[in-house]
Amino acid sequence: MKMTIEVDCSPEEARRFLGLPDVTTLNDHLVDEMRKRVDANMAMISPDELVKNWMTFGAGAQEQFRKLMEAGMGAATPKT
Known part of the structure; x- marks a missing residue:
């Protein structure tokens, strides 16, 4: 039912x-x-602040990636 x-x-x-x-x-x-x-927090949404934050992060990230690659290359190459 x-x-x-x-x-x-x-x-x-x-x-x-x-x-x-x-x-x-x-x-x-x-x-x-x-x-x-x-x-x-509306000021954080302004395009100027967003670009400034992204550029700061981008430069730091690029530097860290470069250091990582250098360390990898140093470990991969034989020492003479």
Whole structure:
């Protein structure tokens, strides 16, 4: 036997019926905090800052790769 029950209610009515806590104030607080953090970090999204960070990382990464290759070549060549 198969039975289907369809309940038509709002999310608020379902929350109350199931006895779940009302977390709208907590949700509002979290959204406000996230909005403040995004606004505070908006400067990091500017193209100038992104390029500056990438260039700094790129130069350091290139230097580390060069040192790795030199060490590999030094270990691979026979010493005379």
